[in-house]
Amino acid sequence: MPSEASPWLGQDASAMAQAVRTGQLSASALTEACLQHIGQSNPQLNAFTAVLAERARQRARLLDADPLLRQGPLAGVPFAVKNLFDIADLPTLAGSRIERDSPPASADALLVRRLEAAGAVLVGALNMDEYAYGFTTENSHEGPCRNPHDTARIAGGSSGGSGAAVAGGQVPLSLGSDTNGSIRVPASLCGVFGLKPTFGRLPRTGSYPFVSSLDHLGPFARSVRDLALAYDLMQGPEASQRHPPLARDPGCAQRPLQACSPLLAQGVAGLRVGVLGGWFEEQAGAPARRAVQQVAQALGATTRHELPLVEAGRAAAFVITNAEAASGHLNDLRRRADDFEPLSRDRFLAGALIPAAWVARAQRVRLRYAQAVATVFQQVDLLLAPATPCGATPIGAETLQIGERRLPLRPSMGLLTQPLSCIGLPVCSVPVWGCDPELPHLPIGVQLIAAPWREDLTLRAAAALEALGLARAPIAPDFLPR
Amino acid sequence: MSPDISPEALARYVDAAADALGLSLTPVQRPGVLAFFGMAARFAAVLEATELHPHDESALRFEPVAVPPAPPAQPAGGDDAL
Numbered sequence: 059m060p061s062e063a064s065p066w067l068g069q070d071a072s073a074m075a076q077a078v079r080t081g082q083l084s085a086s087a088l089t090e091a092c093l094q095h096i097g098q099s100n101p102q103l104n105a106f107t108a109v110l111a112e113r114a115r116q117r118a119r120l121l122d123a124d125p126l127l128r129q130g131p132l133a134g135v136p137f138a139v140k141n142l143f144d145i146a147d148l149p150t151l152a153g154s155r156i157e158r159d160s161p162p163a164s165a166d167a168l169l170v171r172r173l174e175a176a177g178a179v180l181v182g183a184l185n186m187d188e189y190a191y192g193f194t195t196e197n198s199h200e201g202p203c204r205n206p207h208d209t210a211r212i213a214g215g216s217s218g219g220s221g222a223a224v225a226g227g228q229v230p231l232s233l234g235s236d237t238n239g240s241i242r243v244p245a246s247l248c249g250v251f252g253l254k255p256t257f258g259r260l261p262r263t264g265s266y267p268f269v270s271s272l273d274h275l276g277p278f279a280r281s282v283r284d285l286a287l288a289y290d291l292m293q294g295p296e297a298s299q300r301h302p303p304l305a306r307d308p309g310c311a312q313r314p315l316q317a318c319s320p321l322l323a324q325g326v327a328g329l330r331v332g333v334l335g336g337w338f339e340e341q342a343g344a345p346a347r348r349a350v351q352q353v354a355q356a357l358g359a360t361t362r363h364e365l366p367l368v369e370a371g372r373a374a375a376f377v378i379t380n381a382e383a384a385s386g387h388l389n390d391l392r393r394r395a396d397d398f399e400p401l402s403r404d405r406f407l408a409g410a411l412i413p414a415a416w417v418a419r420a421q422r423v424r425l426r427y428a429q430a431v432a433t434v435f436q437q438v439d440l441l442l443a444p445a446t447p448c449g450a451t452p453i454g455a456e457t458l459q460i461g462e463r464r465l466p467l468r469p470s471m472g473l474l475t476q477p478l479s480c481i482g483l484p485v486c487s488v489p490v491w492g493c494d495p496e497l498p499h500l501p502i503g504v505q506l507i508a509a510p511w512r513e514d515l516t517l518r519a520a521a522a523l524e525a526l527g528l529a530r531a532p533i534a535p536d537f538l539p540r
Numbered sequence: 541m542s543p544d545i546s547p548e549a550l551a552r553y554v555d556a557a558a559d560a561l562g563l564s565l566t567p568v569q570r571p572g573v574l575a576f577f578g579m580a581a582r583f584a585a586v587l588e589a590t591e592l593h594p595h596d597e598s599a600l601r602f603e604p605v606a607v608p609p610a611p612p613a614q615p616a617g618g619d620d621a622l
Contacts, residue, residue: 271600308603373586380580392562395569404572407565411557411577416584418598423590425599469579 063091067539070281071135071230071288075177078121078134085118085134089179092136095539096181096228102209103537104201105222107141108148108183117179130177131287137231140217141183142190142266143167152266153188153216155199156390156397167264169233169275169292176291181229184219188399190235190268191383191406192216193243193471194453198399202453205248206534207499211450214244214471217278221248224278227533231288232278235262237269238375239445239475241276242487246445246503249489250531251285251520252278256510257482258311260289261296269382270309271421272375272479280531282521285486286319289513293317318514322521329439329515331357334507336364337372338443341473343460345494346444346502352490353504354442356528357519363434363441368477371427374420375480381417384409401468428481435509440519444474445487445503449494475505484508486516488529504529544585550578 066074066083077083093111100106114136121127121134128134139145142152144163151157165171170180185203187195195203195218203218205211206226213222217234221244224232234241236254245252253276260275267273277288295312306312333354339347353359365371384391384406387398391410395403434441447460451467458467465473478485487503494500508515523529533539545553554577558565565573 306609367590370586370590373583376583377580377587380576388561395563395566404569405576407558407563407569407573408554408576408580410561410563411554411573412580412584416580416587419584419587419592421598421600422592422596423587426590426592426596428599 061087061091061094063087064095064539067091067095067227068533069230071132071279071284072281074135074230075131075133079129083134085121085128085179086115088134089114089118089136089181091539092181092229099226099228099537103204103206103222103226105185105203105219105226105228106138106182107151107185107200107219110145110180110182114179114181117174121177121179127177131291132173133177135178135231136181136229137173137178137233138180138182138184138223138229139167139170139233140186140220140235142186142235143170143233144264145170145180145183148183150266152190153186153197153200154399156394165264168261168296170264172292173288178231184223184232186219187216188402189383189387190216190237190240191402192468193239194468195219195244196401196453198401204453205450206537207249207501208450210452212247212453214247214446214450216240218244220278221245221250221252224248224250224280225531225534226537227539230280231284233275234278235265235268236274236276236479237272238379238479239472241278242445242475242485242503242505243471245278245487245489246501247450249491249501250278250280251282251489252276252487253285253289253513253517254479254485255289255513256484258309259313259513260292261307261310263296263307267386269379271378271382273309274479280533282517282524283319283322285520286322286517290315290317290319313511316514318517321514321518324518325522326357326440326519330361330437331359331440331442332361332363332438333359334365334441334443335362337368337477338474341447341460342444343448345449346447348493349490349502349504350442350444352493352528353488353523356523356526357442359442361438363438365434365477366430367427370423371477371480374424374427375476377412377416377420378424380405380409381412424480431481432509439508440515441507443505443507445505446471447473449497449500449502478505478507482510484510484513484516486520488520488523489531490529545581547578550574550581
């Protein structure tokens with residue numbers, strides 16, 4: 059039976075929180091409606107790998123009983139996280155079978171704690187590619203995550219559950235990780251907003267590492283204001299002077315909060331916006347290029363740029379990822395290789411054999427590439443590129459087509475994201491629709507890219523595109539909460 | 541390792557390195573491992589073709605540690621809990 063709170067699930071997180079703060083809606087009613095929708099939709103989507111019904115109900119009751127807690131900016135808002143985030147009392151699976159044998163986490167990940175401190179309610183853990191090594195979330199242990207806009211197609215990966223849960227209206231907000239594109243790819247294919255902040259911005263404490271040199275965490279949402287709000291609430295240095303000191307992420311720059319939410323209405327007036335050519339056009343299909351053209355026109359992009367050393371940058375990302383990812387699993391590769399995801403096992407094994415000289419050189423090329431790209435940002439404030447070469451492909455597909463070229467799908471879905479995360483640039487992926495006449499129901503993402511530490515510019519542009527109606531993230535019609 | 545290394549030499553390297561590391565590649569795994577290692581070798585060739593100067597540094601940076609770290613897992617209710 060539909061709950062009275064069900065219609066609220068169609069709103070964004072900011073509207074839900076406002077309703078809870080003003081007493082229009084109780085956190086408990088919202089939580090029940092959310093759990094009910096997850097129960098109804100998850101058999102089709104397979105976005106959730108764990109639903110935390112009792113924990114969420116307890117948390118909602120706590121909020122309802124305490125007027126102070128209820129004043130939080132995310133009061134009562136249900137959210138879910140990729141299952142590589144620690145959740146107290148659950149083993150942190152990171153998409154694997156192997157970690158099912160691990161002891162449960164003794165505490166929540168830091169970013170989970172930060173969102174709950176703002177009043178949000180964690181309702182579950184989400185499907186992903188094993189150990190985050192993939193772009194499709196065709197997880198053999200859990201089953202494939204399905205795209206809410208076409209359940210015969212992939213949700214993208216590796217944070218596929220995070221994209222699908224938001225697009226399927228299961229939660230208005232989710233968290234994922236992005237090492238080579240794992241936030242931006244599913245955001246593109248599922249038609250939601252995704253933010254990969256600057257490398258080192260958000261602390262990764264309490265999340266399972268994939269490639270520490272390249273891992274980022276970030277949010278997914280159906281509105282830009284939610285994306286900015288969640289991002290703002292997760293920013294800030296980790297406390298370090300407690301006794302005993304808290305564990306800290308050595309990869310986090312521990313920068314102070316630079317709030318973006320108050321800046322969203324500033325628009326893009328005065329910003330120099332350019333389109334990325336070269337690699338970013340050559341590796342994109344016609345619908346992806348069309349999406350960029352539409353966004354470029356809307357933002358008044360007047361210049362075209364190429365990233366120097368971009369192919370070397372992608373090569374560096376590949377080698378670093380392959381070697382570093384494998385090194386973390388060497389013992390399991392020796393003892394139980396066949397317990398790994400069949401789709402990534404051989405890639406892990408190959409990575410374990412990479413010579414140190416290749417990895418050392420890759421890290422030097424990476425810095426050289428970052429320095430070269432910094433010169434581009436002296437001429438432009440914001441760059442545009444497709445997030446994926448194409449829209450969502452059928453589950454089980456082995457190749458994708460770009461023009462006349464047929465490429466292996468699983469490594470190629472990140473062709474356009476990998477060169478940007480390699481050097482830690484902040485990127486917001488915005489969903490654009492109707493660019494593929496053969497698949498008009500499917501979205502494709504456009505990356506809004508800024509210089510390091512300028513997430514504010516990417517979010518301002520995203521908000522401008524949302525206000526124009528060009529970028530939008532509706533719940534998939536078949537999964538509208540009833 | 542040369543960028544134009546032959547497939548046969550790559551296969552010999554893979555078998556020898558796997559053996560040395562205690563990774564026993566099964567007949568099912570070996571073709572995939574060779575394919576992925578070949579892909580990594582092609583990317584390594586791109587890296588080798590990229591000009592670097594002796595003073596080009598690594599993107600990795602070490603920060604000396606003055607305070608010993610805490611155990612990796614903390615009890616719930618830390619700084620960022622309600």
